[in-house]
Amino acid sequence: MKEENGFSTDQEQETAVLVAVTTQKQNPVQTAEYLAELAFLASTSGVLTLASFTQNLAKPDNRTYVGKGKLEEIISYVIAKDVDMLIFDDDLSPSQVRNIEYEISLLGKEMKVLDRSLLILNIFAQRAKTVQAKTQVELAQYQYMLPRLTRMWSHLSKQRGGVGMRGPGEKELETDRRIANDRIAFLKDKLENIDKQSSTQRKHRDRMVRVSLVGYTNVGKSTLMQKLAKVDVFAENKLFATVDSTVRKVVWDSIPFLLTDTVGFIRKLPTLLIESFKSTLDEVREADILLHVVDISHPNFEEQIEVVQGILNEMGAGDKPTILVFNKIDLYNVEDVFFEGAAVDEDGNPELTKMERVTRFLKQSHWQTNTPKTVFISAEQRSNLAELRGMVMEIIKEKHFQIFPNWLDTNHLMGYNDGVVPES
Ligand SMILES: Nc1nc2c(ncn2[C@@H]2O[C@H](COP(=O)(O)OP(=O)(O)OP(=O)(O)O)[C@@H](O)[C@H]2O)c(=O)[nH]1
Ligand SMILES: [Mg+2]
Known part of the structure; x- marks a missing residue:
């Protein structure tokens, strides 16, 4: 070896x-x-x-x-x-x-x-x-x-x-096909048992809103999970750093929900893997809200969005409430942004930070106008995470109150109907 x-x-x-x-x-x-x-x-x-x-x-x-x-x-x-x-x-x-x-x-x-x-x-x-x-x-x-x-x-x-x-x-x-077939049957059995256990586990936490991070491999899902849930999740500049899905309970504005980090998708993901990862992908299938993370610094990000969307559709998860989260805006080329004339604030204020300029520029891009819910962030530099959080909270609250119509803490209802999210 x-x-x-x-x-x-x-x-x-x-x-x-x-x-x-x-x-x-x-x-x-x-x-x-x-x-x-x-x-x-x-x-x-x-x-x-x-x-x-x-x-x-x-x-x-x-x-x-x-x-x-x-x-x-x-x-x-x-x-x-x-x-x-x-x-x-x-x-x-x-x-x-x-x-x-x-x-x-x-x-x-x-x-x-x-x-x-x-x-x-x-x-x-x-x-x-x-x-x-x-x-x-x-x-x-x-x-x-x-x-x-x-x-x-x-x-x-x-x-x-x-x-x-x-x-x-x-x-x-070295063994023959028959033995391989026996092994396949055994593994399927074993998986079925594990599936039963995890679906029981999922039922126990049934009554919480579920948010799943999905996206192409290496876009920054685990990094974002770390920043949002303050947990240590393995993130690495390698493909498929995450193969197991990680679930964390998170509480925002006194509302608990489950945040799941999932295995990354890739072009030509082997069908066998999709099939055998069915139960892992159930986390995605059973999610209430998807955060589709995109690496905007990747030259191919538009195709990556399509690949992910295609796999989500195949899984029957294509029409869930989704926020398109454009990540790694810190790697976005500022000079392009400058020449697009977005460097100066509308009020003539030139004091925008690089991140503010990039954000403003990207918000004017067609990704902002064509997609219902988009946000531009840098998970690593924690840029615009409050905005993301606000958007997620809006949907979480909607779902949460569907599950718990009598959620008692009325403090948290205040400002909810007009979409105002308290600053953290
Ligand atoms: N510059 C920059 N790098 C980032 C950002 N977010 C994540 N990264 C880096 O991108 C690489 C991949 O991050 P991960 O969080 O492992 O990505 P993932 O989507 O979980 O990847 P898989 O688990 O392989 O699907 C790591 O090297 C991160 O440090 C960001 O906002 N800016
Ligand atoms: Mg990961």
């Missing part, structure tokens, strides 16, 4: 070459962005990207994803550089994996062939902490591997550990 102490040294760090195709459905700019994301995923799981290859095709090749000539070019490169693995940006069918492995073996080399899903599964496996998350990931891994259980797979995994080979463990990989 190369990561015995949780560190991998430079010499021993596993290396990868990334492969993507530009198609009729995916333009070169998108391909470049997706490759950047794939490299980030690789580095999150401790793998160093040495190079990436792309090819223009009408659609990915049925047999080997890229064309034969391109594959040969890639294989010569990986042999010359002694690369540990090939990572493909799209999901490969079991037969594509076999064909690619076969082409590699013709040149006397053995190497791991991963796709985006497997890489994501691997990161989830590294990060899952609770029994539930671990079970969910293991189930997804088995379901992914079942149609791919080949001699090559078990042979390789016996020889070398590391990325792509974690999870079910080497021993199980």
Whole structure:
């Protein structure tokens, strides 16, 4: 194992070459962005990207994803550089994996062939902490591997550990499909029991308003959770820092509610993961209010919003009361803002802070006008958190009084009807 102490040294760090195709459905700019994301995923799981290859095709090749000539070019490169693995940006069918492995073996080399899903599964496996998350990931891994259980797979995994080979463990990989199927049945059973327990737990706290932080991975959900609930939640500049959902009871203006931090979404999130994380995602499904966090400093944030919205719709959570929370405004380029003429206050007051200027500029942007509820914040620098809190409180109170029409503390009703939220 190369990561015995949780560190991998430079010499021993596993290396990868990334492969993507530009198609009729995916333009070169998108391909470049997706490759950047794939490299980030690789580095999150401790793998160093040495190079990436792309090819223009009408659609990915049925047999080997890229064309034969391109594959040969890639294989010569990986042999010359002694690369540990090939990572493909799209999901490969079991037969594509076999064909690619076969082409590699013709040149006397053995190497791991991963796709985006497997890489994501691997990161989830590294990060899952609770029994539930671990079970969910293991189930997804088995379901992914079942149609791919080949001699090559078990042979390789016996020889070398590391990325792509974690999870079910080497021993199980040698076992036949029947045993894998038994394991899948066992894990499903286990999950069902855990589900029963957690749904009982959820019922016990049934009568509290639930607020869920959702959003693309790495946008700052856990950081915001920390600032809002004053708890220590693991946040990191890596993808999928959070795999387990964290629930905290928070009391604002004497009204208690539950705040949940959830696993981040990503483009092409493996369907198997969505399925096996069903119960974790129930937190989202059963939420009263969603805070959809967006990293406005990310060049692709608009597409990320769509991906998240798409997954929420698929889950049947697309029409919940939602606040679009644009985070990381501290990273927003101030010069752009200056040239848009927003640097000076309407009253001619030039004394606006950078954050105030950025906020003012963003509030004039189409994101403000097209979306019913938006707010621009910096979780890390605590900018505009009071405004966010006010917006959340407005909906929380509405929901809370639906659940508790006789909530006795009339102090907190004052000012509620006209939407005034007491300053904290
Ligand atoms: N500059 C800046 N960085 C931020 C802000 N909020 C969060 N970050 C950073 O963004 C990175 C990701 O933050 P997390 O809170 O882990 O993001 P997450 O959405 O929980 O990510 P996953 O759990 O991986 O889905 C961390 O390095 C944070 O320090 C912000 O307002 N400004
Ligand atoms: Mg997180």
